[in-house]
Amino acid sequence: MLPRARIKESPEDFVVEEIPVYDPSGEGEHLFVRFTKRALTTDEAVRAIGRGLGANLRDIGVAGLKDKVGVTTQTISVPIPRGVVATAFAERALSLSVAGVTILGASPHGNKLKTGHLVGNRFVIRVGGLDRSRVDEVVLALERVGREGIPNAFGPQRFGKAKDNADRARAWLSGRAPAPGDSRFRRLLWSALQAQIFNAVLDERVRDGTWKTPLLGDLVKRRTSGGLFLCADVQVDQERAALGEVSPTGPIFGIKMRPPEGEPARLEQRIIGELLGQDVDLGATKALGEGTRRGLRLWVEDLRVERLPDGAPGEQDASIRVYFVLPKGAYATTVLSAVVDWETPPGSADPSVPSEARESESE
Numbered sequence: 001m002l003p004r005a006r007i008k009e010s011p012e013d014f015v016v017e018e019i020p021v022y023d024p025s026g027e028g029e030h031l032f033v034r035f036t037k038r039a040l041t042t043d044e045a046v047r048a049i050g051r052g053l054g055a056n057l058r059d060i061g062v063a064g065l066k067d068k069v070g071v072t073t074q075t076i077s078v079p080i081p082r083g084v085v086a087t088a089f090a091e092r093a094l095s096l097s098v099a100g101v102t103i104l105g106a107s108p109h110g111n112k113l114k115t116g117h118l119v120g121n122r123f124v125i126r127v128g129g130l131d132r133s134r135v136d137e138v139v140l141a142l143e144r145v146g147r148e149g150i151p152n153a154f155g156p157q158r159f160g161k162a163k164d165n166a167d168r169a170r171a172w173l174s175g176r177a178p179a180p181g182d183s184r185f186r187r188l189l190w191s192a193l194q195a196q197i198f199n200a201v202l203d204e205r206v207r208d209g210t211w212k213t214p215l216l217g218d219l220v221k222r223r224t225s226g227g228l229f230l231c232a233d234v235q236v237d238q239e240r241a242a243l244g245e246v247s248p249t250g251p252i253f254g255i256k257m258r259p260p261e262g263e264p265a266r267l268e269q270r271i272i273g274e275l276l277g278q279d280v281d282l283g284a285t286k287a288l289g290e291g292t293r294r295g296l297r298l299w300v301e302d303l304r305v306e307r308l309p310d311g312a313p314g315e316q317d318a319s320i321r322v323y324f325v326l327p328k329g330a331y332a333t334t335v336l337s338a339v340v341d342w343e344t345p346p347g348s349a350d351p352s353v354p355s356e357a358r359e360s361e362s363e
Contacts, residue, residue: 028110061113146303165192217262254291
């Protein structure tokens, strides 16, 4: 049984910083605003900044959603109004006063920021409530995670508070329920169904011990470049996987997703058939994402652990602080779940999604 632990006992216990793909160029029709928020959902912070700049929420670009209970740094893009000088608009952004938000920078760029336009996220997380007798065990387990990686499962946040977002996607896509009016909510539900399919494939590969071992016909991802190739030489690719150079992938299903071959293909086809159903209108999903591949193994970069000072005399609980970097789309809670049985205080799992869809959060 994993050691018990607590996270998110305060916003400062969960610090996240987006790692952007690039810095703004300094010229263009959009203003990239970098800010830190505390105890706010991304939606709440973006709405407040948008109001301050007179921008329509739908015109604001957001790369990723971040937890409410946390101190998170991220970037959004806001269109510069016609006739307004970019430098003046940037100064206006820098002078905004928004409760719970600190504006760090503002610079023009040529295009709107798109969802997922990130390299990854940097985390600093305090893990408390640990039994002192098991701290060494947790530290060693985390160090092993940093060396070997972990199964790259989607966390429970992806499926909504009631854990029914995938079911709701199936109901809409099969015509048993109306399509949601909010496009962001449609994407949210579809992504939950994609995640359910991926997790089911990953679970099978974990059970048979092949989640980090390429099989003949697997589509394999290179760790450094992210490039995909078909596994045709099992011995060579398994040796490369053991060295941490490559990992097998699983399906982020869509109408143009590249499928594997052989036994991996048969496994994926079976699970997709079971979870997607036969009456789903795939044409309705095209605008929501045409499909891709996701590594079955999650690499946790730059991981280190800090043991925090003891608390009051006689207190049995201990705390550590964990530092690491994850690629976009990966969950810090997935990393923690590999080493501790964590819980959060009541009310700490507030969502950071469109107002119609306040049932999920993303890291």
